[in-house]
Amino acid sequence: MAVNLTDQDENTPRATVRDAAAAGPDRPELQKAIEDIVASGLSGVTLRVHDERGDWTGSAGVAEMGKAAKPPVDGHVRIGSNTKTFTAALVLRLVADGKIELDAPAVGYLPEFELDDRITVRMLLQHTSGIFNFTGEYYEDGTFAPGIPATTAGKEWVDNRYATYRPEDLVKLALSKSARFEPGADWSYSNTNYVLARLLIERVTGRPVAQEMQRLILGPLGLTGTVAPTTQTEIPAPHAHAYYRYEDDGQERTVDVTSHNPSWISSGGDMISTTRDLQTFVSALLSGRLLPSELVAEMCTPCPTPVPDMGYGLGVFVRDTGRGGTVVTHNGGAAGHAALMFSTRDGSKTLTATLNYVDDADLSLSVPFQNAMQRLVTEVFCDGQADPT
Structure with missing residues (x-):
């Protein structure tokens, strides 16, 4: 059941021309990198870089299957788990305002869920709570414990992609499962932590998370291309299209899934943004324009033992480039x-x-995705030189 979004065709050429005019200095190595990424199997890539040489933008591939237009550099895209960084920043703004305490038990803010009283707000943001991931858990022995039906891969996900899930119900499902480990004893990425963070934000402010995100993050930074959609199914124009491939009655089908209800992931990954807004956000966040310097430092401090190698702070990963950075x-x-x-x-x-x-x-593009990420990091942050190890 493909979704026809005609406004894409009307807006993409204008956006592409505008971005090309503002592309900045010639950076053939960056253009080649994104073209190679497309050649590895992705449909389209857009890139925005800001460094000592100025600003550079570019795109490669196509915005829509069967058409020639490139993805608009400042097109809207579902940003998945980048949402967690926005949510963590919002929690920390409320910490700065004295409305939340990082090391207070989360159950004190959300008593109805009867959380283990050892789980703190900090543990939610750094994924050390041990709470089951409502989108499913992969264990070290290779087994998988499924979560909500919406995350069942294949035709079932396609058929149910417009269903609405209440964040409270996602949490309740997760809490009906066994915890992965004792609070603070280990690290495991769990979307449930960030749905709890959303509910915590709404409890202490008395306002919807989208409204608080606009008031404290998006509005002050002028992020006009960023949306916290909660249950909104459409994505603003211009945008590239997203597709899902699955098997049905022995036949392979590919469906346009650009439009779907993101409530199945909630504040674990529902937001929409652009390369420009993401650049503005992360630069403002780390330079101290959003948070006091001590909270920026907290955010960028990886959680301690027993899992120091994960490099996860509060809503961000902190990674060594392998070349001294x-x-x-x-x-x-x-x-x-x-x-x-x-x-x-x-x-x-x-x-x-x-x-x-x-x-x-089958997540068949996971390897090209990881390779794409490493290639771009190497080009921008390591002067094109790979890790010598």
Whole structure:
């Protein structure tokens, strides 16, 4: 059941021409990198880089299957788990305002869920709570414990992509499952942590998360291309299209899933943004325009033992480039759309990118996605030189 979004055709050429005119200095190595990424199997890539040479934007591939137009550099895209960085920043703004305490038990804010009283707000943001991931858990022995029906891969996901899920119900499902580990004893990426963070925000402010995000993050930074959609199914124009491939009665089908209800992932990954807005956000966040310096430092401090190698702080990963530098990052994908967000620790050099592709149950593009990410980081943050190790 394909979705026909005609406004894409009307807006893409104008946006592409505008971005091309503002593309900045010639950077053939960056253009080649995104063209190589498309050649690896993705439909389209857009890239925005800000560094000592200025600003550069570019795109490669196509915005829509069967058509020639490139993805608009500042087109809207579902940013997946980059949403977690926005949500963490919002929580920390409320910490700065004295409305939330990082090391207070989360159950004190949300007593109805009867959380383990050892789980703190900090543990939610750094994924050390141990709470089951409502989108399903992969265990070290290779087994998988399924979560909500919406995350069942294949035809079932396609058929149910317009269903609405209440964040409270996502949390309740997760809490009906066994915890993965004792609070603070380990690290495991769980979308449930960030749905709880959303509910915490709404409880202490008395307002919907989208309204608070606009008031404290999007509005002050002028992020006019960023949306916290909650249950909104459409994505603003211009945008590249996202697709999903699955098997039905022995036949392979590819469906346009650009339009779907993101409530199945909630504040674990529902937001929409652009490369320009992501660049503005991550630069402002790390340079101290959004948060006091001590909270920026907290955000960029990886959680302690027993899992120091994960490099996860509060809503961001902190990674060694392998060449004497550090990048702060979060990336994410959502059913045929993905976004990359990287920055130096001071926000002075940034890389933001969007990808559109044909997703599937086998995650067949996961390796090209990871390779694409590493290739771009190497070009921008390591002067094109790979890790010598």
